[in-house]
Amino acid sequence: MVELAGIKLNNPVLVASGTFGYGKEYADFFDLNKLGGIITKSVTLMAKEGNPPPRIVETPSGMINSIGLQNEGLEAFLKTALPFLAKLEIPAIVNIAGDTVDEYAELAKQLSKEKTVKGIEVNISCPNVKKGGMAFGIDPATTKEVIGAVRKATTLPVIAKLSPNVTDITLTAKAAESSGANAISLINTVVAMAIDIETRRSRIGRKTGGLSGPAIRPIAVRMVHEASRAVKIPIIGIGGIVTGSDAIEFFLAGASAVEVGTANFVDTAAPLRILAEINAYLAKHEISDYDELIGAFKE
């Protein structure tokens, strides 16, 4: 049993927002109750249509996506997705996104009424929407505004999901901590672009998108390390985690838990395999608990 920002988890391996739908999509492949927890696709107050295709392009050891937070909105989420999550024994953490500070607060308020929701991850780092999203998360002042408003609207654990598209991650990390976040998760995707040299056009419909996968892992490890030195609240490491070794790298850098994202597309069993590989590493090194690894990086 692991406790993260007041949320009880079976283990420290969760699945990242937007890469696991609302859970149901992967129920065919393994027992979801073996996960540490599920972080849902971002939910917005009103339905969002999403961005024009092509929405994804593969790049070296990674992919760029521009989904544009497509989802059916809070009401539909409560009706269709939440009942499925309610049947699981693992915590459901709902990821929220808004165009305005008020929208974030309203989402947090509404979701707090639901027993099934065990925590809220605040996406202030989506690079694929015109308004809101990353615009909030690259500035410490707006980070404070959003996280502060969410904090006021809910008693649930609040996880601030930070953007890597900043020069100094410690500033937004501290802003999230000081405005009441119980944990921070990082990183969201890295703004990126790929050009088709025959058509001279972007290979993504909306020109730029967010890079994910193993290609961004070293950036993520560095940022987790920097953030962990700047704040006291726990950090959830995200970015290109494909194996147990990758997850351990994040623990050593200072993460208390990890989220598996793009790897789910490649191997539906990725989170469970990663967990088994973490345990094998612990056994091999005769470490009794993974928390001995957290921040154990030697300077």
Next chain:
Amino acid sequence: MATQEQCQVLDQTQVGPRYFKLTLKSLYISTNAEPGQFVNVRVDSGTEPLLRRPISLHKINREDQTFELLYEVLGQGTELLSKVIIGSKLDVLGPLGSGFKFDPEKKIAILVGGGMGVAPLLPLAQQLKTLGGRAVYALAGARDKSCLLCETDFAELANEKVVATDDGSHGRRGYVSDLLLDLLNNTVEARHYPQTTIYACGPKGMLKAVAEIALQRQIDCQVSLEEKMACGVGACLGCAVMTTGGYKTVCKDGPVFNAREISW
């Protein structure tokens, strides 16, 4: 329901300049797959390329618990796939998506395949034959003679088979949509249009032309679409296609759609 399985490679044969046929063993996939569905294949165990490659089910052999893929080598992923050796294992996710639909009222089926698009039409032809009671016309088009696939297979399964090549090196010269127009003008009578379904798979331009022909005549038309994919299971929303009901996923809502639904 789908599974992720290490499937044994039973056969890999080159069937054209850049075309290969791969036979894989899987009780689950062969038992559960429907024509028009696909599998998402991991072509490399590392991260280069990272994503799986979607390939249509080309033959579904329930008796011997195997299925076949017919594919064209286009880039790194399919190149790696073509190097997979007999006896090894391949990581396959499937069967995925929503396949072709059958309406017992429709007594005429016209299959229209362009290039690689013939791949999913073969199990469809097989199914239509098994269901029986239908006239099945198979129309196939390709760039040239060497690119024309499955001609003899279709000849066996369909009541009538016509082929065209862009350069006239085999069959008629022209596009497969010309063959369709011909068939509708000369063979299938207009009074039979309400009992007809057109099933089409191929390049987007061809599908658009076929959809137009069908919609003008109010003929039921199902098209199998392609889009870049990541998860293949409806989780990432990366494979969106615009429809009259908003964006839908090609991997889960499709790949087969009613032509009327698509915002061409």
